[in-house]
Amino acid sequence: MHAQRFKLTEEQRALVGTVRDLTIHKNFRANSIKYLDGTYPWDNLNDLAKIGALGMSIPEEYGGTDLGVFETALVIEEVSKNCYPTAMALMGMVGVQVRVISNFAPESMKKDILPKVCSGEAHLAVCMTEPHAGTDVPNYKTNTTIKGNKAIVKGVKTLISRAKEAEWFVVFTRINGTPGRHGIGCVLVNRNYPGFEVTAQYHTMGGENLAEIQFNDVEVPLENVILQEGGFKKLLSAFNTQRCLNPSVSLGLAEGAFEEAIKYVRERTIRGSAVSEFQGIQWKLAEMYRDIEAGRALLYRACLSANPFPDPHEAAIAKMFVNEMAIRVCSEALQVHGGYGFTDDYPISRMYRGVRYGTLGGGATEALKDLVGKKLVKDFDLADGFLGMGTF
Numbered sequence: 001m002h003a004q005r006f007k008l009t010e011e012q013r014a015l016v017g018t019v020r021d022l023t024i025h026k027n028f029r030a031n032s033i034k035y036l037d038g039t040y041p042w043d044n045l046n047d048l049a050k051i052g053a054l055g056m057s058i059p060e061e062y063g064g065t066d067l068g069v070f071e072t073a074l075v076i077e078e079v080s081k082n083c084y085p086t087a088m089a090l091m092g093m094v095g096v097q098v099r100v101i102s103n104f105a106p107e108s109m110k111k112d113i114l115p116k117v118c119s120g121e122a123h124l125a126v127c128m129t130e131p132h133a134g135t136d137v138p139n140y141k142t143n144t145t146i147k148g149n150k151a152i153v154k155g156v157k158t159l160i161s162r163a164k165e166a167e168w169f170v171v172f173t174r175i176n177g178t179p180g181r182h183g184i185g186c187v188l189v190n191r192n193y194p195g196f197e198v199t200a201q202y203h204t205m206g207g208e209n210l211a212e213i214q215f216n217d218v219e220v221p222l223e224n225v226i227l228q229e230g231g232f233k234k235l236l237s238a239f240n241t242q243r244c245l246n247p248s249v250s251l252g253l254a255e256g257a258f259e260e261a262i263k264y265v266r267e268r269t270i271r272g273s274a275v276s277e278f279q280g281i282q283w284k285l286a287e288m289y290r291d292i293e294a295g296r297a298l299l300y301r302a303c304l305s306a307n308p309f310p311d312p313h314e315a316a317i318a319k320m321f322v323n324e325m326a327i328r329v330c331s332e333a334l335q336v337h338g339g340y341g342f343t344d345d346y347p348i349s350r351m352y353r354g355v356r357y358g359t360l361g362g363g364a365t366e367a368l369k370d371l372v373g374k375k376l377v378k379d380f381d382l383a384d385g386f387l388g389m390g391t392f
């Protein structure tokens with residue numbers, strides 16, 4: 001048997017081609033400066049809705065196209081190459097919050113919400129992080145008390161994306177005060193329910209706004225409790241998708257930065273020669289390209305492990321590598337622009353800002369290293385060596 005060289009299928013190439021045509025036609029890259037002040041990219045999202053991209057992770061019966069994690073990641077990568085805030089907003093439409101609803105919510109909720117997500121009418125947010133605990137999930141304090149046919153949500157979530165724009169919030173919450181990870185389930189909250197309040201806003205270096213949300217004894221119908229205590233394993237498995245989609249944002253930024261670097265060094269001259277003629281610059285380009293290709297291989301492999309959610313360790317390994325690789329690549333791409341790279345006039349400065357997000361969200365690098373390190377210490381089999389971890 002011969003090993004096969006990895007290639008995108010015709011359908012996957014066509015999918016990426018459709019997205020690429022849209023980003024070029026609508027000038028996503030040059031226009032990305034519009035969103036640096038926190039303006040939400042509604043216009044780009046409406047265009048993405050028209051090509052079906054907002055329903056990528058939603059089953060066909062609810063109006064989506066039911067693409068796999070890999071195809072979803074390819075689309076995010078292509079968008080991110082051109083506009084970080086749009087890629088982040090798109091990730092909000094196809095990421096963990098939608099997957100939690102698609103996979104675990106009652107039928108009535110799916111029928112009500114998912115078609116509106118596909119059309120772009122309803123935007124979703126996910127509320128996990130709390131002021132005292134981001135990575136420290138077992139110490140989440142937000143609690144939902146179930147009383148008869150009602151559930152009452154109380155707590156504070158922070159650094160939440162799309163807090164101003166989203167209609168529905170998938171809230172990770174303790175159920176009935178049950179302690180530890182085991183006690184965490186999740187509840188769907190509408191922003192119009194009494195007691196829902198956006199209490200602080202943060203503007204990020206990437207452009208988007210984040211916010212703090214207070215749930216002041218918000219009463220929700222019992223049907224809105226998507227997962228009771230004991231549901232945390234399911235939430236975590238859905239969250240592994242985020243660990244593939246977050247690095248697809250980073251990968252796209254690295255690729256966009258590489259393209260900008262190539263364009264600039266070919267055009268810019270020093271003492272009569274193109275900057276691209278210097279060996280020092282060519283070495284930078286070679287290293288950038290090498291690292292992007294290595295990152296693609298790791299990330300695509302992790303995405304392809306999904307069934308329906310990605311393998312946690314492959315996703316963690318890909319995320320750790322791609323997030324840090326993309327920061328280095330964007331930094332080097334800015335460097336070859338000289339001082340102009342630091343100005344708002346060149347897209348590279350926006351890519352450099354956006355790429356810093358990757359290692360922080362969707363599972364911080366340090367926490368993922370813990371996860372992978374522990375697995376290696378426990379399971380690495382010296383007899384099987386690198387064949388033994390089930391990767392190949």
Ligand SMILES: Cc1cc2nc3c(=O)[nH]c(=O)nc-3n(C[C@H](O)[C@H](O)[C@H](O)COP(=O)(O)OP(=O)(O)OC[C@H]3O[C@@H](n4cnc5c(N)ncnc54)[C@H](O)[C@@H]3O)c2cc1C
Nearest residue numbers: 126127128129133134135136159160161360361364366367
């Ligand atoms: C642009 C952006 C968008 C976001 N959107 C959302 C959103 O929509 N919803 C949401 O819920 N949250 C969101 N977040 C928050 C994000 O998920 C958290 O910032 C993240 O989980 C880290 O939590 P923290 O900030 O509390 O850091 P902490 O958990 O306090 O971590 C502080 C530092 O300690 C490190 N650390 C953690 N564990 C270990 C360990 N075991 N060993 C060594 N070091 C460790 C961390 O890596 C980090 O460097 C967003 C953040 C950003 C930047």
